[in-house]
Amino acid sequence: MLRMTGIRKAFPGVQALAGIDFDTQAGEVHALVGENGAGKSTLMHILAGVHRPDAGRIAFNGQEGIEISDEQHARRLGIAIVYQERSLFSLLSVAENIFVNNQPVNRVGGIVRKELYARTTELLDRISVKVHPGTPVGKLSAAQQQMVEIGKALSINARLVIFDEPTAALTRTETNVLFRVIRQLKDSGVGIVYISHRLEEIFEIAGRVTVLKDGQYQGTLSVTDTSPADLVMRMVGRKGLYQHVDRSIPAKLKPVLEVKGVSDGKLRDIHFSVSPGEIVALAGLAGAGRTELALAIFGARPISSGSIAIEGKVVPVVSPRDAIAAGIGYLPEDRKEMGLFLEMNVAENIAAARLSYFGSWWMSRAKLFETARTYIGRLRIATPDASRTVRKLSGGNQQKVLLSRWLLRDQLVLIVDEPTRGIDVGAKAEIYALLRDLADQGKAVIVISSDLPEVLAIADRIVVMRLGRIAGELLRAEATEENIMRLASMRVEETACR
Amino acid sequence: MPVIPSRFLNREVLLVGLILALIVAMSILYPASFPTLGNFSAILRNLAVDGIMACGMMMLLIAGTFDLSVGGVFSMAGVVAGWLMKNAGFPVPVAVLGGLGVSILGGLINGVIVARVRVNALIATLGTMGIYRGIAILLGGPGINFLPRSFSDPGQAVLLGLQAPVWLMILVAALFQYLLSRNRLFRQYYYIGNNPTAALLSGINVPRLQIMAFTIMGFLAGLSGIAFASRIGTSVSIAGDGAELRIITAVILGGASLTGGKGSIWGALLGVGFVALINNALIIASVSAYWQSIITGVVLVAAVSLDRFMQSND
16 A cells, blocks of 8 residues: 655755665554664654655555655645644644544534534544543543544544554553554554554554664564564664663662652552662553652652651652752653753753852853763763753763763662653663662662563562552562563552452 | 853854944944944943843843833832932932832742742733833822932943943943853753753752842842933933833843743843944934834844744754
């Protein structure tokens, strides 16, 4: 149905695509994998009419040599993209979001709401979604919003639907619902391109998989002929990302951080502690309250009861300032929104939490840049110099800048929320090594992660959360993906029995 | 290595170029009236009061916010000081302190509404703009004339060919240039303007710093208003009307951004200087003053569009 051959595209300074072949049959799910920057998005943007290729041919639906001139053209052809970052109007209704600029109108151009709602319901029925068409999209869950995006794709009678990291913000249950919808679409003869960092999903949903690396075509395989390890090899040319590295965990020291009975609107009576030199993972489904717990410990979320102790002393933490002063550092999941000063340079970003180190009345720029260079070297941050704007760094290097910020303060406890989300496989390995290093130096590291192989690879101990409570704790030696998931999704009665 | 990336300096370089070009062109076209000491001193005198306020406005814009009530505070401070010395019979220094006190209070109120009550700065200061303006007119009527000589003399004093308000502006600008480039407390405004959430999570006391910025802005607007009243020997109740847009225009022209996080005092002064120069050039060329707002508007839109264009080609 779709055949792209020899697609080339160059941007100033980089050959984004160097002759890519890609095809999709009707009724097939074809996965596209590769590290960030491998060219997956560029290739799909060419299909969506965002970019024009420099060379290569596209055939679609029996038409040879078509040139997709813009996004409207792509839509007319029947190509729809469901973007990773949802492009919805949160204050408008589901129906208005699905029929953004093609709402049914009467003769004078007024919108016929009855018909609009009826058509919306019909579309949503096709993907078995039960929401009222008049509901504002902002009130829906992440998964339901994703379904609205799919509804949008269906509203143009798409023949080919491209999913770009659709599960990044979804729980496992929601992912299952999404997969059911994708299978329905597939069975109705729609061609599907599926982009994901989560390799295990590809084996679950896709028939074939195409691997890109640095804009080069690395081959197309049937999922039955490959394995996650094999795909990683092809993507990065290395093995053993999720290999657990045995660290000599120091004898049980006095805990540096103790969370004692913390509760708030979401959290219920949380008790746990972390010792110096330990990496503790907070596992659980999305919505289990892990980020809320991190924010509560960090003083960014008011708690109604309970306390937080550092080195045995209860510290009143009512603002991030207090938590920072007590020795806690937090690396948010959403680095761009909550962590980085994107338009400021590397040095200024590293300095942000400890400006007084550079002088109060006369801040020393020499010291600022010298310090930044130290961390650039120590964490191997890939940047031409310390005055580079942080926006221009890759996700992995931005994460290292945030780590440097807390290292400069020499915090005792580091809470790292989804440390490798949106970071490519190569940089992931480096981040893992850095976190292990920090623990070896005696820091207490708390990692929040939804990626179970990641949890098993780096944690010494795993605290599983469920619905705002601690569902259980597992030592690395006894933990498996299965028993973590069991704790994370256990039903209420079972918890009560424990 | 500059702390501020060179991209931000481009605007300043552009303005210096425009200002120099304007000076050269005017000097050739009007050799008798433009390039004279008297004219330059008049330009400086007129831009001094705006220059003082522009320093504070630049600080606010760097922090990602702004203040529409500066014109109101400007008028109110002048009228309160005038009323205290003329109608209430207080000694001049007390009256001046009273005027400054009222303007600091006005700024503090703005800050608390924006940072603590968390009302959008546009709405909060639009509201207080009306309040402060109204207070000035209620108290001063059309204005308070014939203020005591001991008040107006300092405002008209001349040192090394420059009038007192010009010296005041130079002092304020030098202080803020230092504060915003080297002082830890004020450097935090760049962080707040760039990403307030990240600033909060980095331990920066965002609300307190915002209140401080608005309070300082109030003080500078009051200082400027009193300097103006002193220079002309009269408290004009509508003296500050329109100052907010004039100053925000100048400061944005000078490289600030409504989204915050960038700008410098040099830029603010160049922006104010450029607007004042255009005004002067039009007067000398006997062109209608209305052209001033048209030309300033065109240059503003062109300069910001140029930035956009250069960013999208990044």
